[in-house]
Amino acid sequence: MTKEIIKFNHVRKSFGRNEVIPDLTFSISQGEFVTVLGSSGSGKTTTLKMINGLEKPTSGDILISDKNLKDTNLVDLRRHIGYVVQSIGLFPHMTIAQNIAVTPKLLGWTQEKINSRVNELLETVGLHSADFAKRYPAQLSGGQQQRVGVARALATNPPIMLFDEPFSALDAITRQKLQVEVKQLHQQLKDKTFFFVTHDINEALYLGDRVMVMNQGNIEQFASPQEVVNHPASEYVKNLIDTVRTNQKLWENLK
Structure with missing residues (x-):
């Protein structure tokens, strides 16, 4: 039976009067590579930071390896979660x-x-x-x-690795090479769970076993790359996929 390692249960997050996450519920199994896709302000980085306690939810429950973060020593938690950032x-x-x-x-x-x-x-x-x-x-x-x-x-x-747009400041050639290496690394490490935030749709689709598409603090779709591409669950996801197809047509026209 697959073990759930990250679980959000009706999590809400506000900064003052600004509600960033209205109601977030999802679970991730041990060993998954999950990519989180969304534009700026979609709530993806806030979600990532709540996993290791850098941000605390306004309400709701977050469980890491069946332990509620409300009852967890966050310093000790962070020492056992890998964290890779852009800077x-x-x-x-x-x-x-x-x-x-x-x-x-x-x-x-x-x-x-x-x-x-x-x-x-x-x-x-x-x-x-x-x-x-x-x-x-x-x-x-x-x-x-x-x-x-x-x-x-x-x-x-660590059993969990968090990546917050780690390649966004790199040139295209280096970025593509590191994407291949990180995908191979995950396959090599087997049971490690990767949670990878990005605003690059191609990166999200290439790396993820599942892709979580976020918009205004909500999950528009959480499915395999194939499902996201072939059966977008909302107009927002469809528009994202259409940008990829538009780029493909551009390249075809340049041939």
Whole structure:
């Protein structure tokens, strides 16, 4: 039986008088790669931040691995959820190895265990430890820095990985390469759940086992990429799909 690892039950979120999430209910199974698609202000990043307690719901319940966040130590929760953001946020005065080791050190790992994990993760994300461990962030390209960001998020072997538009600041070629690598990484890691926020429809459709399409804090559709493309559940989703088809026609006309 598939285990539910993330569950929202009638979650509402307001910032003052501004209601961002009116009523959100969904569940995600362990091992799924879920992409969250929506325009600015759709509530996708707020939803992501509520998963690791960076934002608290105004009402409703959020369960992570059957534990209600209302009864959970949020600092401990965050140490066991990987978080990859657009700005990466590497510490410039630390080496790559030291950046990856931040959370393991907080958890009291031995130096031997930390070194082994750092070397393993650098190889996992395609950066040879001998070449990159002692470098500093400024010595890496944007794509390489983002790989380090993924490695750092994986450091404690978390069951859940959150991605908040991690590739949106990268050039098109680097972005496409990293999309392929992240998809392969998820397949390699098997039981890890990826929750990936994006405003790029092609990225969402390519990466996700399921795609959650959000609009004004509501879920317009939550289904497989094939279902979203072939059977859009609302006018909003249909308009999104039509933008892809319009682009395809543009390319055909340029041939």
